[in-house]
Amino acid sequence: MNLGYLLISAFLMFIATLVPRFVPFVFIRKKISSPFWKSFLYYLPYAVLAALTFPYVFYSTGSVPAAAIATAVALTMSFFELNMASVAAVSFLVAFGLGFLF
């Protein structure tokens, strides 16, 4: 990765993060009225996170079986609404421990 690629990428990421943050706050004064677009914006973050998670989580630790079991643990813990830090910590330990087996 050369310097130019990194610098341009960092700049583009800055802009792509900045625009959604400031455009509505600085410019928009009107309310969105369409229920469809309201719900679209409301659901989008969850769909993005799900699409980012699967299937990539399975390849996140270098051992697919270990990561898959750790994912199942994270899903179960999150289903019972345990807090984010404990979910991450327990899944990390599971992935770490099982990493030696698989």
Add this chain to the structure above:
Amino acid sequence: MNTKSNFLAGLKKGIPVAIAYLAVSFTFGLAARRGTFPLWFASLLSATNLTSAGQFTGIQLLGLGAGYLELSLAVFIINLRYALMSFSLSQQVTIRIRPMTRFAMTLFLTDEVFALANEKGAEITPAYYFGLAALPYVGWQLGTLVGYLSGGVFPASVIAAAGIAIYCMYIAIFLPPLKRSRGICIAVLVGAALSCALYYIPYLNKIPMGFRVIIAAIAATFVAAAIYPKKDDPSAAPNAECEGISPDKEVSK
């Protein structure tokens, strides 16, 4: 309240978020090191982006040698949720704020800072808001730095296992509301299924990763919004990443 006490009140409120940010940005630092990015790049991203999903996805895409369009679009779509929060915030600051101050405020808009500002309700002053954002921002920079530097200290097995941490955070965000909202449930299930389909089906998996995620997420959201367009105002509490707060008013039957 004067400006100073407003700022201090915000600072105090921001402490727990700052601690959480330390932990998350620590794993970002680790990930950046694992991806063989230089330290200055990891710190530059954390200083200018201040967002978890966008930064993690960014370095993942750059590791795959993504093109500029793919990178920009993917990061933009992932950060679109901020548009909703930004919009909501714009309705809550009742006092006159200069455009430049407004602009500066949005630089520090994150899921958690939004959730805290939202809690306060009306009368969010810039001083209070900047107070809220100050310590989380410092925590984010510090965590990135320490995570990157300590990457050399931990054995490879620890660093590999730490790769799952960010996904656990995503799961902890999207799973609880899924139980309460059918729309979110559909968005999540369809999004995950399409993302897997695009990853595993031959030819389709030639599409670069950033575009695969965008296509899966947008298609899934269209399906969910078409089936369950909500009647209430979701921008009232879109705390997408706020633990313990249920943004959804829909009750499952």
